Amino acid sequence: MSDDSVQNYGNHRRFLPPWHFFALPILAINFIVEVVVAVREPSLITGWAAVVALALVLVVVFARWMPLRVQDRLISLEETLRLQRLLPGRHSDLEKLTLDQLIGIRFASDAEVGHLVDRILAGEIGTRDEVKRAVQHWRSDHHRA
Numbered sequence: 266m267s268d269d270s271v272q273n274y275g276n277h278r279r280f281l282p283p284w285h286f287f288a289l290p291i292l293a294i295n296f297i298v299e300v301v302v303a304v305r306e307p308s309l310i311t312g313w314a315a316v317v318a319l320a321l322v323l324v325v326v327f328a329r330w331m332p333l334r335v336q337d338r339l340i341s342l343e344e345t346l347r348l349q350r351l352l353p354g355r356h357s358d359l360e361k362l363t364l365d366q367l368i369g370i371r372f373a374s375d376a377e378v379g380h381l382v383d384r385i386l387a388g389e390i391g392t393r394d395e396v397k398r399a400v401q402h403w404r405s406d407h408h409r410a
Contacts, residue, residue, distance in 0.1 A: 272405035274397050277372065279409060284329060292322045332410045341367050351378050358386055369396025374404050 280286075296318040303311040344367040348359050359382070362370070366385050369392075373381050381399060384390050390399050 270405075270407075271403075272372075272407065273403045274372075274400070277397075277403075277406070281329075284325070289322075289325055292318070292325055296322050336410045337364060337368060340371055344368075344371050347371075347375075348378065348382065351375055352382065355382070358382060361386060365393035366391070366396055369393040369400075371406065372397055372404050373400045374402035377401055 296315070299311070299315040299318040303315040341364050345359065348362075348367075348370075349356065352359065362382070362385060370378060370381055370385075373396075377400065381390075381396065384399065385396065390396055
């Protein structure tokens with residue numbers, strides 16, 4: 266996605282085709298094949314092949330999952346600093362926001378952040394998805410993992 270494309274709730278999810286549609290499916294299918302072979306022809310070698318196939322799937326899954334967790338921590342820091350700048354004097358309110366809420370609110374324009382924080386604290390919206398859906402003026406993020 267280019268940096269000048271318009272981003273919104275409907276198109277903000279990022280897919281990495283080589284990962285989502287090639288590496289992970291092939292390794293998952295390979296694991297299933299190796300388990301079937303190990304069940305049909307039980308031996309140390311076929312059992313070991315199934316274990317290695319599972320390890321490969323886990324490596325690929327965690328290779329994607331770990332950077333996403335680091336990204337979430339960075340978003341939390343960035344949004345906390347942004348909210349402290351935009352909503353001075355509301356430190357105790359900001360401490361009540363969850364990681365998911367901070368991640369969702371990062372897409373909100375500066376002008377609507379205060380209203381969204383109020384809605385979150387009032388319990389009107391709570392999940393990451395609900396916060397994203399509540400954003401009226403989307404602030405694009407094309408630099409995420």
